[in-house]
Amino acid sequence: xxxxxxxxxxxxxxxPQRQSSKSRNLKAPKQEIADEAILHYLQVSxxxxxxxxLLMEKYQERLYWHIRRLVxxxxxxxxxxxNCLVKVxxxxxxxxxxxxxxxxxxxxxxxxxxxxxxxxxxxxTDSIHDEESHLENQLKADSYFDxxxxxxxxxxxxxxxxxxxxxxxxxxxxxxxxxxxISDMLDTSVGALKASxxxxxxxxxxxxxxxxxxxx
Amino acid sequence: MExxxxxxxxxxxGLNSSLAKWKQSxxxxxxxxxxxxxxxLQKDLKAKLEEPAPAEKPRTKLIPLRSRRLLSVAASVxxxxxxGTFWWQMSSPSAMADPSNIELADYVQANLDDxxxxxxxxxxxxxxxxNLDFLPVEDPLEKEEMDQLIDDLMExxxxxxxEELL
Numbered sequence: 510x511x512x513x514x515x516x517x518x519x520x521x522x523x524x525p526q527r528q529s530s531k532s533r534n535l536k537a538p539k540q541e542i543a544d545e546a547i548l549h550y551l552q553v554s555x556x557x558x559x560x561x562x563l564l565m566e567k568y569q570e571r572l573y574w575h576i577r578r579l580v581x582x583x584x585x586x587x588x589x590x591x592n593c594l595v596k597v598x599x600x601x602x603x604x605x606x607x608x609x610x611x612x613x614x615x616x617x618x619x620x621x622x623x624x625x626x627x628x629x630x631x632x633x634t635d636s637i638h639d640e641e642s643h644l645e646n647q648l649k650a651d652s653y654f655d656x657x658x659x660x661x662x663x664x665x666x667x668x669x670x671x672x673x674x675x676x677x678x679x680x681x682x683x684x685x686x687x688x689x690x691i692s693d694m695l696d697t698s699v700g701a702l703k704a705s706x707x708x709x710x711x712x713x714x715x716x717x718x719x720x721x722x723x724x725x
Numbered sequence: 726m727e728x729x730x731x732x733x734x735x736x737x738x739g740l741n742s743s744l745a746k747w748k749q750s751x752x753x754x755x756x757x758x759x760x761x762x763x764x765x766l767q768k769d770l771k772a773k774l775e776e777p778a779p780a781e782k783p784r785t786k787l788i789p790l791r792s793r794r795l796l797s798v799a800a801s802v803x804x805x806x807x808x809g810t811f812w813w814q815m816s817s818p819s820a821m822a823d824p825s826n827i828e829l830a831d832y833v834q835a836n837l838d839d840x841x842x843x844x845x846x847x848x849x850x851x852x853x854x855x856n857l858d859f860l861p862v863e864d865p866l867e868k869e870e871m872d873q874l875i876d877d878l879m880e881x882x883x884x885x886x887x888e889e890l891l
Contacts, residue, residue: 591766591773595774
């Protein structure tokens, strides 16, 4: 698949389209269909195709970016997302509505991504790379990563964080989720999440302080 | 969501973080996705879902090593408990096997007529010899009291009764 460009290049129309994690926010706001309606199509009415399309329209990008930030590389994110969505559609009848639909989806996506990372970590045990340098290498190798120096520094700093702190930081900072939602997703108290987030911020600060280029 | 973003920036400013500036600047994260990826994803996924779901392998119930150790410890404790209880029951006389002296005394009193005099005598002699506290013994009478008791009895009894007794 040929990579496409985004942002200012996108509006000029000179270069082929490539979508970034932020450009999704630039789209004109669409009337979002309610989760109840999606579930009705998938669970009750028997019009699963419509339900499938609606769920994909609403959540595929959010889930993709959530996974992508965790696993870094696009190809990995694609594999994890597909596995996640297959699980979602094969088990949607079992969803009882005890939690919100997006909470359930994010939980599956997070579990899939973390399982994937742990498998990868296991595979790399014999090599000299630890997880941190492995993720950093992935960042360098990813042809779909094109951040400026500051973005690179931030992503590198993120790879130094423990898994849980990275996840909390990502959900709060990039995905702008309220603590209560994160608490529902990760089944962790709001207090513990705040502590994790603050630790993460301090560690990132310490890391980027050493980099002169950050936000220059 | 905009409100949440403001809260996040405020929170970061409180932490004196350059991340607050970064967030405010709205800079790109740097991640990109191939053009048309999401449209293709829907097609790929649809095809994947139309394939029959792989039959679930019959799961062999595996007990993790940690649980096995726990189970073996629990089993050992259980065996020890059962053996201990059994030993305790065997070695300690039960309540049935060890009636109290008072119960025995009551039984003898209630069934006194069933015992032969010879057997009772033997028993009392044996009791005195072994100095067992078998029957509740009242305080022995003083000599004067005893003499008085005998005198009273003599007065109450006929000569014929005394003869018979001697």
